[in-house]
Amino acid sequence: MSSATETMKKEKPAGKETAKAPQGRVKPQTSISGSVAVMEALIAEGVTDFFGYPGGAIMPIYDALYDYMDTLNHILVRHEQGGIHAAQGYARTSGKVGVVFATSGPGATNLVTGLADAQIDSTPLVCITGQVFAHLLGTDAFQETDVINITTPVTKWNFQVTEASEIPTALAKAFYIAKTGRPGPVLIDITKNAQVQKFDYKGYTPCNHVRSYRPKPIVRKEYIQAAAELINKAEKPFVLLGQGVILGKAEKEFKTFIEKAGIPAAWTVLGLSALETDHPLNVGMLGMHGNYGPNVLTNECDVLIAVGMRFDDRVTGRLDKYAKQAKVIHLDIDPAEIDKNVQTTVPVWGDCKETLPMLTALVEKKEHPEWLNKFRKMQVEEEDVVITDELHPKGEIMSMGEVLNILNELTKGDAVIVTDVGQHQMVSCRYAKFNKTRSNVTSGGLGTMGFALPAAIGAKFGAKDRQVVAIIGDGGFQMTLQELGTIMQFDVNVKIIILNNQFLGMVRQWQQLFHDKRYSFVNITSPDFVMVAKGYGIAGKSISKREDLKSALQEMLNHKGSYLLEVMVGKENNVFPMVPQGCGVAEIRLK
């Protein structure tokens, strides 16, 4: 190890301009250890900030990192789950691949929740785990787990490295697979012997082709034509906007398309912020706690155009009552998504960055004022029954919605909003205002409580010049609050709002509505959050009166550095509208 390090130091400037790919410090043809090869790969892939936690089986890699601390910014988290959620938050705001290190055994198993979350929400990640020496595999060695097999169902691809010389190609393939096509998490498990072993380094070549892997299906023109024909004939077309538009960096193409065709668009929870909230064609959110109009009118539109979304059950409600009258056009990069849940009339396979402009070229310039008006009318109805009360409650007790309302007023919609899972998440998704894409970070598919705090840390590193506000419930916060330590140590400027209703609110809401108010284990007590924050050197405040809300939020936003604001909100408030489980989208309840 040491001789390689010396060589590296001597030859520091060399290698940078030698190849197409940015090379690190090591000149090709040098003998280096597998661990140094890992560092070189990270530099070549343009990794700047990443997360991790050391341990026995990954020590050689951390030892190599010691010499790279000036170029690679490693953030030490407090738990591997926090590490991977931070990497997810980073990937979401930056659009780059999130990277996380963990040791073998418990270190690796602690990644599993984050892997599952990233897999279902298509987040590009490369996770590097240490593993016991190759000769100990299968012997129940100390901190040995079968990480490859544990993580197989929750990774897009995984691979175990047992020879140092495999490291450059394995990592090149990992980054390529993670970020191309439908993105997803990749895990590389490196045995300790491969980390210390020396090999002849041949430089780093990024991967741009894997024989058996087709990231993008071919675009078929006749399908685009068929889709355009349907859209041109449609009288009540409706667009569903999913995260695919953000992942495909096709926000502009999307906007041009809906503006030309004059089609109202509603977003999924993960599609949030791909279009500005105030866009005249943005009619709100789909799904169980989405807006009234988009849900009801799904069952009235004649052509439904789904872009980069996967018809999750939380969006569709009962499938046999979902958009049965509509012809469905489905744009997706993943062929397995077409016809998976909803039978497609015209499938448009491909990257929406390519297919949307093709479609835009073929659709007629149109407006559908009457149809759009229907959405607006239902919006007014929803405002009367739900929204006005939520944003401007008459009672003394504060609501979650009014916190969001004032926050919008102060941030003007420029902040990155990170949310956890539960009532506060649905309220935030419903009411947070977005001007800019990649401003919404939440655990959508997996619904991982405890996601927000670590994800906010990553989101901040991924968007250093932006205000990052994490909105978390009192339950979810207690699942990963150890990451306050990371915020403290690395001076991460995130603002934390805890919307405290002293309940596990979403479960309580279901128990109230569907289980005769039998409140089974939803009554959760909390520590003094402000005191906890103080223990970590983080400023904070707790408020329970409306007159303090605006000034407290302003103080939080103005504060230099991280800040925790606890807002006591109504204990038994419910999130409405709601499509009860097992009901069709048109059966949405306003109260």
Next chain:
Amino acid sequence: MCFAVVGGIKIKISNQVIKAMKHEFTITVYTENHIGLLNRIAIIFSRRKINIESLNTSPSEVEGIHRFTIVINEVEDVVKKLVRQIEKQVEVLKAYYNSNDEIVWQELALYKVSTDKVITDVKVERLLRQYGARAVVIRKDYTVFETSGHREEIDKLTEVLGPLGLIEFVRSARVAIINASNGFYEKLKEFEEEKPGDEIVENEFLDKQDEVFSM
């Protein structure tokens, strides 16, 4: 498939009924040779609680390319989705599914019978002859026969040999050749040249454009 019914609508319904029934399907998967891929493919079935009736891995007509042959009993719609999930795996090149009338298939079985029984019991000899069994090994105390064929035939012989002193029995997984396939060479070239071929995507709606586009 069902011609007995008269009238467009009725045919449609009967086809739907057929489609809603579980059938035996053979899934053929061309893959890279990668450790862990077997598990990746297997869990696609187990995650959905679908039983694999038979699974075989072997080399294919192309050097370095592996071929999985998987038999399941399922509704066609489910099989279609499973095949797409299989094809989504990074190391999978291509996956096909076929009903039994679209393939030629065989299974192999070995039977160990007491040699004494074969010599003394005429019935045993007659059965083995009838089912086209070939002797693989003949020892003083036992004889091993093999047969190949469809599962029903093999199972039948096992059933009748059972009471006549069958000592040991084993049957292999199904191997199948797709009638309409021209082999994988050409397809592989597309993959290697990064030029995805003009795949025919079956879509029941696009096949009936007039119906769909007259709104």
